Amino acid sequence: MDSGVLSADYVSVLRLNPRVSRIAGAAAAAGYLIAAYVIGWRPSIHNLSEHTVVQTAVVFYAAILLASGFIAALVSNEITKHVRAALHEAETTRHLKQVEHDLEVARSIQQSLLPRIRPTIDGMEISGWNLPADATGGDYFDWKRMRDGRLVVTLADVTGHGIGPALLASVCRAYARSSFDTHNDLVKALEHINEFFGEDLIGGGRFATFVAAVCSGDGGRVELLSAGHGPLFVYSSALDSFHELSAQAIPLGLLPELNSSEPVLVDLEPGDMVVLATDGFFEWENAEGEQFGFTRLTQVVRDARHLPSEQIIAELYTAVKTFADGTRQMDDLTAVVIKRVNEKNEAEPVADTVAG
Numbered sequence: 001m002d003s004g005v006l007s008a009d010y011v012s013v014l015r016l017n018p019r020v021s022r023i024a025g026a027a028a029a030a031g032y033l034i035a036a037y038v039i040g041w042r043p044s045i046h047n048l049s050e051h052t053v054v055q056t057a058v059v060f061y062a063a064i065l066l067a068s069g070f071i072a073a074l075v076s077n078e079i080t081k082h083v084r085a086a087l088h089e090a091e092t093t094r095h096l097k098q099v100e101h102d103l104e105v106a107r108s109i110q111q112s113l114l115p116r117i118r119p120t121i122d123g124m125e126i127s128g129w130n131l132p133a134d135a136t137g138g139d140y141f142d143w144k145r146m147r148d149g150r151l152v153v154t155l156a157d158v159t160g161h162g163i164g165p166a167l168l169a170s171v172c173r174a175y176a177r178s179s180f181d182t183h184n185d186l187v188k189a190l191e192h193i194n195e196f197f198g199e200d201l202i203g204g205g206r207f208a209t210f211v212a213a214v215c216s217g218d219g220g221r222v223e224l225l226s227a228g229h230g231p232l233f234v235y236s237s238a239l240d241s242f243h244e245l246s247a248q249a250i251p252l253g254l255l256p257e258l259n260s261s262e263p264v265l266v267d268l269e270p271g272d273m274v275v276l277a278t279d280g281f282f283e284w285e286n287a288e289g290e291q292f293g294f295t296r297l298t299q300v301v302r303d304a305r306h307l308p309s310e311q312i313i314a315e316l317y318t319a320v321k322t323f324a325d326g327t328r329q330m331d332d333l334t335a336v337v338i339k340r341v342n343e344k345n346e347a348e349p350v351a352d353t354v355a356g
Contacts, residue, residue, distance in 0.1 A: 025069010138165025
């Protein structure tokens with residue numbers, strides 16, 4: 001049935017008035033008694049035993065008319081209540097569908113901001129992946145060519161998940177792109193991002209952990225600077241071991257001044273990797289309340305070290321899903337793998353090898 005016709009029917013039903021039904025029942029009973037009186041009916045409460053069937057029937061039918069009015073009032077009252085509940089449910093459903101549509105639009109916009117093409121840089125293979133816990137999330141990853149030709153890879157995690165953090169993540173991405181457009185110095189770029197981002201967070205109680213990795217194809221050098229994001233994992237192929245790096249500054253948006261230490265310089269050899277991941281991986285719990293943790297993450301990466309970077313991320317997601325064993329994803333998942341390889345790389349689409 002057409003929703004407009006349905007609404008019109010509902011409005012017609014809502015015009016039912018229980019009071020009118022009661023008045024109509026009383027008026028009908030009174031009218032019936034008056035008509036009976038006019039044609040000769042004379043009630044007598046002193047000689048009830050002498051009443052004929054006809055005389056008794058008059059009272060009976062009058063009582064039926066009066067009772068019918070009150071019954072109609074009860075029925076109309078119940079119908080009105082059910083119709084109001086149905087209208088409320090229909091309105092709630094309409095609002096929910098509108099919210100779902102808006103969230104889907106927001107999700108498609110946010111996903112469109114993520115890189116679609118793997119970056120081109122000699123001697124390095126770089127992949128990233130993101131899966132929000134809700135329709136939208138507060139994580140993002142990105143990469144951009146700087147003015148001096150180096151490639152900056154960024155990953156951020158705004159506190160919380162949902163539409164609010166998603167908006168802040170988009171703002172953070174915009175500030176990062178603008179800052180790396182004008183600054184080759186990593187510390188100065190992050191100071192500007194912190195300044196601009198902090199102005200948007202005044203009174204909001206939120207912040208963002210952020211890490212930037214500047215990659216130089218010549219020699220496999222990676223310059224790392226983290227604002228509250230950690231640990232950062234550096235895998236050495238020769239030693240078959242991981243080195244965990246802590247943050248060099250506080251998260252973005254907490255204080256006007258970043259007060260950062262100098263970036264960490266890492267020279268990658270073939271097979272070495274830098275792994276950046278948000279805490280959605282580490283903190284995902286199984287049914288027993290045990291977290292996936294850092295040890296499992298590094299072991300998965302070690303076992304998949306011979307695979308391409310995007311497949312390493314796929315293996316990591318498969319492992320955390322298997323570990324969770326059906327428990328709900330409570331936080332956004334984002335990972336970036338920077339792997340040193342021997343051959344030159346060409347730009348490729350970011351492979352969607354991770355199942356949702």
